[in-house]
Amino acid sequence: MTENDGDAAPLAELMTATTELGAALRELIEVSVITTADAGEVAAAADLVRAATARIGDARRPVSQLPRLDDPSEGRRVFNPVTGIANPMAPPLVVRADGDGVVAEATLGLAYEGPPSFVHGGMSALFMDQMLGSAAGAAGLWGMTAHLELDYRGPLPLQTPLVLRARVESHEGRKAHISGTIALASAPEKILVEARGLFVMPRPEKQAAYFGAITDASGRHAPPRRPGDATALRPA
Template sequence: MTSNDSGAAPDAELMTATTDLGDALRELIEASVTTTAPTGEVAAAAELVRAAIARIDGNPRPAAQLPRLDDPSEGRRVFNPVTGIAHPLAPPLVVRAEGDGVVAEVTLGLAYEGPPTFVHGGMSALFMDQMLGSAAGAAGLWGMTAHLELDYRGPLPLQTPLVLRARVESHEGRKANISGTIALASAPEKVLVEARGLFVLPRPEKQAAYFGAVTDASGNHAPPRRPGDATALRLA
């Protein structure tokens, strides 16, 4: 799913603290890949990070248990690696409905670098997969990625505003064909990355096999009602 602020948080103080931690970790990641500090300072920073880990590492949740702050029915996935406000790998991307599809803007730092000064191609695939899923959700379609292909028409520069778009091209039954693009925000008509994907809603027996063991944070059985990760959108 996409957005990062839909629905009311079950614990406002925890949401604030978790969001603050995500922001701090994003800053740490960017600092760690851009630092020119002396060796001793880098080593000292590593020790501080390990001390911080020790404060929060007790009793981690199992993979089949949703985080305390998540509510997929409300479109809230705070640890989504693209749109989650608490995930240190997420920019985070804020996706909104626009016209017959969805759009998002983002500026990526050196933490996303592949070739020097340019975005890693795998990151483009990650963001496009999310955007295509978001377009499906915006159209009232739900499913999981069955096929994704990208054409790289030009490199994406780092530290430069980008615009990402996606829309449903066609759908029939359980299948939806969706396309997306990435371009410079200053030249949105010149596509640098083009994506095409097939999203399929799993049959009920597959849904049960994939998600039947999922619980909420209290351990109650809570398989997602809408397979996929296309969360609620910011509408304005």
């Protein structure tokens, strides 16, 4: 973290608490779609969730303000919906450099279900968009998704280890062509989802239009230096 010494300890405590909340909510989301508890127990759980929401719900940031724990310049986005450790929507994926690209593993529960016992196809698109962006970031190419297409060659089973990969195929000027795949970790050579994307670095005037109102948690003007959303990579 880049905070000064006076802020480091409170922010470390906040990071721990926020990460624990994300993990607890992630577990709750999964349990909520697989529970066979009776209606009374489910209703009581809903009351507990509402009470927890009320406890922290009065202090909210506007959409134009970055969370205190984020630092987009370093690729730290703790609430990213794919890789964010504090976002209960995220598995989360841990993306790391691998050869000339990036790789991540995931085992998805029933919260991600589309066809019975299989992953929702839209989730594959979400994960591939993130992986392609991470591959761009790993190659030093920053941009935003301009085009994304997927071929679904077979369904992704739930509760089964998956491996996700992405690499930059070519780049020129502001444009980068990137590909990615999803397969079973036990059969990585058999591709089940294949993605191709075009990522484009916005022109300066577009960056200003998109991000000019962004501030940090203190309200200081802080447009991201990198317009993409690729997050920091773990060491290989």
